[in-house]
Amino acid sequence: MVHQHNGFLDWLSHHLLTCPLKAHFGVDCPGCGLQRSVISLFRGNVIESFKLYPATIPLIFIVIFTLLHLKFDFKFGAQLIKIVFAGVAVIILINYIYKIYNHQLLN
Amino acid sequence: MSDEQGNQPFEPIKNESEAVEPVNNGPVQPPPFQQPPPFGQFGGGMGQQNLPNATIALVLGILSIPGCCCYGIGLVFGIIAWVLSNGDIKKYNLNPNAYSISSYKNTKAGKICAIIGVVLSALYIAALIITIVVFGWAALKDPQLMKEMLEQKGLQ
Incomplete structure (x- = not known):
């Protein structure tokens, strides 16, 4: 069962959607790294996932929380979603600026 | 120790206000009871339905x-x-009593998420356009040339 799971993740990691910007221009876009990060998170490498794309964990959290909120209607659900979403946006911006300054865009 | 105020008869509070009538300030006011509630409703009091696009707006915004x-x-x-x-x-603003507050909150959250997403996407596209203007289309097509131009500008 475990082997099957790993095999599926391996297959998935070889069949990622290609970023059009990276494919055409060779430059990372602000979302590059998200899919690799999600896969490494599924493999259990939280730190590696964070290094690849820091916003993955809050993004997954917000998606799951939204589904739960739509199902159960938490009292402060909408407020929490707003706050976490703004946080995710800030993380993505900071991450991209950091990448630009460290010349990690061209690789 | 007798308290003077304690001896006074208790007066019942008389502020029985008039029953609040729903303000009909719009030509079109959909009757809240005749429409069946949509699927996937959350919360909502008696006779209150959810805003029709609350869930979709929230999900798309995220x-x-x-x-x-x-x-x-x-x-x-x-x-x-x-x-x-x-x-x-x-x-909702036209007819606040007909819709549930939770769906209104969800809609507002969806709107804010959508605004953030649109701003991020717009920034990204603007940055792309600026890059094309500064470095030119050819440099973007050719990573090697791009690196050389970056070195010329002392950026790398």
Whole structure:
């Protein structure tokens, strides 16, 4: 069962959607790294996932929380979603600026 | 120790206000009881239905960030969610009693998420355009040339 799971993740990691910007221009876009990060998170490498794309964990959290909120209607659900979403946006911006300054865009 | 105020007869509070009548300030007021509630409703008091696009606006607004970079899908999602939530907020303001508060909150959250997603996508596209203007199309097509130009400008 475990082997099957790993095999599926391996297959998935070889069949990622290609970023059009990276494919055409060779430059990372602000979302590059998200899919690799999600896969490494599924493999259990939280730190590696964070290094690849820091916003993955809050993004997954917000998606799951939204589904739960739509199902159960938490009292402060909408407020929490707003706050976490703004946080995710800030993380993505900071991450991209950091990448630009460290010349990690061209690789 | 007798308290003077304690001996006074207790007066019942007389502020029985008139029953609040619903204000009919619009030509079109949909009767809240005749329409069946939509699927997937959350909360909602008696006779209150959810705003029709609350869930869609919230979900699309959240999806506008992960889709921000793939072919500009995020921009499309964000704009759709923004427009839908704007329409719903207008509907709610026209007739606040007919719709549940939780769906109104969800719509507002969806609107804010959509705005953030649209702003991020717009920033991304603007940055792309600026890069093309500064470095030219050819440099973007050729990573080697791009590196050389970056070295010329002392950026790398």
